[in-house]
Amino acid sequence: NLTGMLSIPNSVRVIDYYAFGYCTGLNGALTLGNSLTTIGDNAFQGCTGLTGSIAIPDSVTAIGNSAFQDDIGFNGTLTFGSSLTTIGNNAFKNCKNITGVLSIPESVTSIGSCAFHATAANTNGTNAYVGAYDDANVIKFFANYPEYIVVSNTTTGSQIKYTIKC
Numbered sequence: 001n002l003t004g005m006l007s008i009p010n011s012v013r014v015i016d017y018y019a020f021g022y023c024t025g026l027n028g029a030l031t032l033g034n035s036l037t038t039i040g041d042n043a044f045q046g047c048t049g050l051t052g053s054i055a056i057p058d059s060v061t062a063i064g065n066s067a068f069q070d071d072i073g074f075n076g077t078l079t080f081g082s083s084l085t086t087i088g089n090n091a092f093k094n095c096k097n098i099t100g101v102l103s104i105p106e107s108v109t110s111i112g113s114c115a116f117h118a119t120a121a122n123t124n125g126t127n128a129y130v131g132a133y134d135d136a137n138v139i140k141f142f143a144n145y146p147e148y149i150v151v152s153n154t155t156t157g158s159q160i161k162y163t164i165k166c
Helices: none
Strands: 004-007 026-031 052-055 074-079 102-104 127-130 148-152 159-163
Touching: 026 052
Parallel strands: 004 026, 052 074, 102 127
Antiparallel strands: 148 159
């Protein structure tokens, strides 16, 4: 079982399925290298001892299903790089202590069901800035817990349907 802080080197491009899933001995900060392109399904799921902020590098294009699910130790902000296109189902589900404003870059074209279910952004009604999506460039996360929301890019007309209830 791995212990301590975790730093992914710049030479790593893909973190595969369950690579660090349920490594409860990991504690402290998680640092992701700047050559990383894919964070696979369940890559860090259940790593409850990881703390601090989650900074997804600009090189990452996809975050898999349940990649950070149940990582309750993260207690800082969640930031995404500018190349991200896909956030998988349950990606940050139950990350209860993430703080701050959730800002989703314009590059994102797919947000999976329940991606932010039971996060601080969900329970505290944090504002979510969604790149070029929606007229005011801001949606309320998640007032009155609707079944789903649809955000539209007013320039291109494209839409993302995001399921909230899980």
